[in-house]
Amino acid sequence: MKKPNKKHINGSARANFWDYDWNGSYFVTIFTKNRGHFFGEIENSQMQLSAIGQAASNYWLQIPDHSLFVELGVHVIMPNHIHGIIKINKSREEIISEKKYPSLLPTNSRNIFGPQSRNLASIVRGFKVGVTKEAKRILPYFGWQKLYHDHIIRDERAYHNIHNYIINNPQKWNDDCFRQ
Template identity: 45%
Template structure:
């Protein structure tokens, strides 16, 4: 049965229900533009050519650690209608998950938070992505008034070095595989 919010059906969250997304760890995220509009540029000969809005998305992604000093960035790519990136949350003295490349999923039988509280938990992945999307939107709408993101984002908790390397390779080679990409609507 679907939940309703303000009289409308809502899709259940794709987030791992019993995971605190403010925990130290590596997170692979994908953020798409609304309706997969090609705001960020074009792929030419297997290389991404950033538009003005794409350059903004690139600039603001690189600035995330300036606003969240416990965040490190790994590989990322701006594509014509989405962004892929690895965000590393590395809070000192977090008390757990200090080996960021070998994250153990906690006991899934006990929930430490609810999804409503996680969304606004300071330092959580959701807050980081929300602020990134916010600053991009404010500035992109000065160029194209209809610019918008999809309301959600995709994430994957990276649990080991093998997964990390596979995701890095995917990000690095994403432009070469654009025509086969699930986010390509061309």
């Protein structure tokens, strides 16, 4: 039996040629721990949100309130995961300020990827923290999968295809590979 490639298992899923604080659109998928159905259920091809699912939807919509450089595309809350489009759109002045004065940004010396305060990882982390606080009031054992999946959206055609995938996701739940 062939042994798994340890580097692949422990390595980052992030594209090594991309800086995730760059302006761009990202397709993000975030799973619950053990793919538990915390967010509600699909009935007649429509998502019926639980209280935790409603909190997740509310926190998703509030992302631009906390990260003013973020615009949101469509999103969908599924029983055990969330799909959404996050667009980072920093002004030229913000980009220059971050590059010119990086010492003003919070740092974490243990993070090999550098400061994580105004990039995709920090946006997802903030969202997960907000939902977790609310969800644990309802179900103390709520949790997230440790990581998340992202895809850099490179052109208008890809954006359109991902947009359609997200909005049609509840209708395809019975065939969804993430259903369990």
